[in-house]
Amino acid sequence: MPRGTYSLYDPADRTPLGTEHFHCAPGPHGWRYVSRLTGPTGEEHGSLDLTLDALARPLRLELRTRAWQIRGGVLDGVTWVRSAATDAQDAHARDRGRGLHDAQEGNATAHGFTGASPAFLIACAYLARPAPGDPGTRLRLVAFTPPALAPRTVDRSWALTGTETHHTDTGPLTVDAYRVTDLETAEQHTVHLAGDVVLSAPGVELEDLDSPPSAFPTPPAH
Numbered sequence: 001m002p003r004g005t006y007s008l009y010d011p012a013d014r015t016p017l018g019t020e021h022f023h024c025a026p027g028p029h030g031w032r033y034v035s036r037l038t039g040p041t042g043e044e045h046g047s048l049d050l051t052l053d054a055l056a057r058p059l060r061l062e063l064r065t066r067a068w069q070i071r072g073g074v075l076d077g078v079t080w081v082r083s084a085a086t087d088a089q090d091a092h093a094r095d096r097g098r099g100l101h102d103a104q105e106g107n108a109t110a111h112g113f114t115g116a117s118p119a120f121l122i123a124c125a126y127l128a129r130p131a132p133g134d135p136g137t138r139l140r141l142v143a144f145t146p147p148a149l150a151p152r153t154v155d156r157s158w159a160l161t162g163t164e165t166h167h168t169d170t171g172p173l174t175v176d177a178y179r180v181t182d183l184e185t186a187e188q189h190t191v192h193l194a195g196d197v198v199l200s201a202p203g204v205e206l207e208d209l210d211s212p213p214s215a216f217p218t219p220p221a222h
């Protein structure tokens with residue numbers, strides 16, 4: 001079960017955005033990732049709990065910032081509820097007189113979710129599973145971006161551009177390089193993954209890891 005820390009920063013100017021303390025592992029359903037986010041000065045910024053099934057579909061998503069929360073999963077595409085975070089509901093009730101009634105339901109014909117956490121890069125690679133040499137696998141995703149977590153539908157293409165094996169003290173480490181293309185803007189960037197750990201990506205640095213990455217679960221045969 002990998003456990004470690006990612007540093008998050010603005011890829012444009014490298015302004016620190018915070019730290020994500022995570023652990024993840026294959027499980028009975030497929031794969032689960034749990035994390036706690038802190039700001040640049042150590043304040044609590046939110047949390048993430050993401051569970052994928054054996055086909056990498058999001059069985060459960062619980063995403064929180066200081067003011068908002070998302071609960072979602074796969075149902076007729078993907079479905080979610082966006083509401084005030086529990087500790088912010090009283091303030092919303094005082095300010096707006098409604099509190100929990102501000103919850104908004106949403107549904108989209110999409111493959112999964114994405115957002116600022118490195119977990120979503122792993123989930124998308126697991127979901128796309130592009131073969132070497134293929135031009136790319138297209139994914140339609142619902143993006144939730146902090147701090148407001150307002151939903152936005154995006155189309156991305158994932159292509160596997162290379163695989164390398166590195167020898168380490170704990171054994172061979174296989175690293176996959178993916179080219180990710182935003183199909184609306186044609187912007188591209190590269191993501192390097194070792195199993196279920198992000199080694200490098202725009203805005204993400206792996207600071208420490210206490211055990212080797214886990215391999216993605218093998219999808220069931222059709």
